[in-house]
Amino acid sequence: LIITIFYSTDNPLNKSAITVPQRAVSTFDQQDLSINMHILKWKVTLEMIKDKPLFGSGIGTFKINYLDYQADFLQKNPGYIKYSGKAAEAHNEYLQMLAELGIPGFLVFLSIIFVFYSLALKYLKNKHNNQNRLIVFGLLMGITCFLIHCLFTFPFHVPVLGSTFFIFLGLSVVYIGGFGLSKVDTKKNIRIKLNLNYLIKKIIIILMFIVGIFLIYTLVFKPYFAEIHYFKGIKYYEKGNYNDALKDFKHAVWLAPYNGRILHALGSTYYHLDIQDEAQETLQRTKYYFNDRNIFRNLGLSYKQSGNYQEAEKEFKQAIYLDPNFTKAYIDLAYLYATQEDYDKAIIEWNKILEIEPNFSEKYNVLYFIGLTYQKKQMPDKALEYFLEALQLTPEGSPIIEEIEKEIYNIYKDRLNK
Template identity: 25%
Template sequence: MLSSIILIEYRYHILSVFFKNSNGLKKSILIMASIGIVGAGLFGIYHFKKDSSDGRAFIWKVTTEIMADAPVFGVDFDRFKANYMNYQADYFEKNGETPEALVADNTYYAFNEWLQYAVENGLTGGVFLALFLYALFKVNVDKKEQFMVAISFSGLLAISGFALFSYPMQILPIKMIIVILLGFLSVLDRRKYKILNIQNKPHIPVFFKATVFILGTIGIVKGVEYANSLDRGFETWQNALNKYRYGDYDGALEDYAKAYPVFRKEGDFLMNYGKALSIAEQYGKAVGILEEAKQHLNTTIIETALGDAYKGLKQYDKAETAYYHAVTILSIVFTSKTL
C-alpha cells in the first residue's frame, strides 16, 4: 500500500495538491482518517490470524534476549537458526508453561529481517547498514530520471515493510529484485566514481589486461563448476529424501554420503542425514552428523534423533538430556497432548 501510494502520488500529485489547497481542518481530518483506517486495518489483520501474529511477537521477544547477550558483534552471519531454539528452550525453562507455548514451534527465521540482522551482526553490522542507507538516500540523479528513483525507492520500501513481518531476504527472486533496484540507483547517480575508465586510460599495461582476463576467466570457470556441483548435490539430496520416504535407508544413506561434501555446512541436510543414520541404527555416525547439524540449525527433530542415537548407544544420560531439551523447546505443546 505504501509503495503504491508513493507511485500514485508521484504520478498524479493528489496529496500535494490537496494539502496545498486545503485549510488546517481538512488536513487534520485527512490525517486522522488515515491513521484510523491504518489502525483498523492492522487490528483486523492481527485478529484474522491471531495465532500467527502472537507467534511472531513471541519470536521477537525471545530474539531480543539473544541480542542482549551479543550486542556488539552479534551471533555471526546466518547463525540465528543455530541459536534461537536454545534461547526458546531457556525461556520456557525459566518461565514454565506460559500461554506462549501454544504458539511456539521450530523456528528458522525471526520473521523480522531488521531484527534478525541486528541479532546476527550486532552494533558493528548496524554501523555498516547505517552507512549504506545514508549513501542510498544521498543518491543524486538528473530531474528527467526522477521517475526511476521513485520506482526504485517504492520497491525497496515495499520489501522493507514486508521485512518487518516476514523473511524476504531468504527468497531468491526478492533478492534479485533488490539487486536490480539498487543497480538502477547506482547507474543513475551523477556522483558515481569510475574506478576503471578505459577511455581516459589508453595506456593500460598489457600485463594488467592479461591478469584481469585470466582472473576473470578463472572466476567464471570456478563459478560454473560450483553451480553445477550444487545442482548435482540438490538432485542427490532429493533422491535421498525419496528413498528415505519409501524405507530404502541403505540407498538413502548412500546418496546422503555423496552429497555430504557439498552440504556439510547446511543444517537441513545434516538433520536429514543424521535422522536417516539414526533410523538405520548407525548410531555412532548419527551422533556425529547430528552434532554437526546443531552448529548450523537446532530443532526438535535434531534433538529427538540425537536422543534416539544416544539411546541406541546405551548412553542414557545423554539421551535423556537430548529428549528433555526437545521437550523444553516447545514446552507445554508436548505435555498438553500427553495429558
C-alpha cells in the same frame, strides 16, 4: 490504484478469504495466533541482540541460534509456549540484521539507505522536468514500500526479492546521477591501462578463469547436486528403503559436508539401519550446522537403542527444552524411564503429554500406557481407572482394544481370586 481497490473490497472477483482492510485490522488483534508468534520471534531476536550487540552472531546464524534463545526465553515467559516453534527468519529484517551483524553492521546498511534517500530528495528538490522527477519519485516510493515491508516479513531472504531491491536501488542511483547531480563528460573518463606485457596478461586471464570455474563448481554445482541426491534419498527414506537412501545421503554429504539438513538425514538413516555408532557421530556433527528438535530426539533414540540411557535422557530433555510442546520427545522419555523401571518419572512424562494436548489424537494410547505403568507399580485400582478411560476413547477396530480388555479382565480376575 485499480489493483488496490480490487483487493480492498468484497467483490465476486476477489477470491481472498478476507479483504485488505480486514487483514490490516487483524494485525492488531492480540488474540491472533500469527501475531503472537511474530511477537515471540521479535522478543527472542531482541534477546539475541542483547547477548551480542557489537558484532552479532554472524551472517546466516539466526536459524541455528533461534531455538536455544527461544528455549531460554520460554523458561522465563511460559505464557508464550503455545506460540513457540522453529524460525529461520525473524519476520523483521532490521532486527535480524542487528542479531546477525551487530550494531556496526546494521549501521553500514543504514548508511547505504541514508545516502540513497539524500540523493533522491536532493534530486527532487532541484529544478528538473516533471517527467524525470516523477520517475525518481516512483522509484523512491517503491523502495520505501519495500523497506516498510521489511518490518513484518523477510524479503531480503527471498533471493528474487532481495536481488530485485538492490537492482532497483542501483538503477535509481544511476538514474539520479545521470540527470542532474553529477553529469560526467564521457570524453574525460580516465582510461586505466595495465602496463603489463602480453604473457603476464594471459597468465592473469587463465588464473582468473580457473578461479572462476573453481568457485562456480564449489558454490553452485556441488550444492545443487547435493540437493538432488538429498531429495532422492528422502524419497527412499519415506518408503523405508534405507539402504538406497544411505547411498544418496552419503553422496550428498560428500558434495556438501557442512549442510546440516543432509547430515541430519544421514544420521537418521544410520539409526534406522541400526548402525548406531555412525548415527551418533553424524548426529553430533549435525549440531554444529543445524538446530532442530528432531536431531536431539533421534540422537536420544540412538543412545537408547545402544543402551546408553544416561545420554538418551540428556538428548530427550534437550529436545523438550527446545520445544516444550514436543509430545514425541515426552513419549520417548516416558518409554525410557519405564525401561529403567523408574515408573514414577514415566507417569509424570505421560501426564505431561495430556497437559500439553488434552485432545491428543492418541490419548487412548497414553492412558493405556499409564495404566500399564500403574500395573507395574502394583496399583491395580489406579490402573483400572486408566484402562477404562482408554477403552472408551479407543477407535473401533483398533487392535489395542483387545489388549486393554485383557488387562481389565486380569484385574477383575485377581480381585475375585482374593
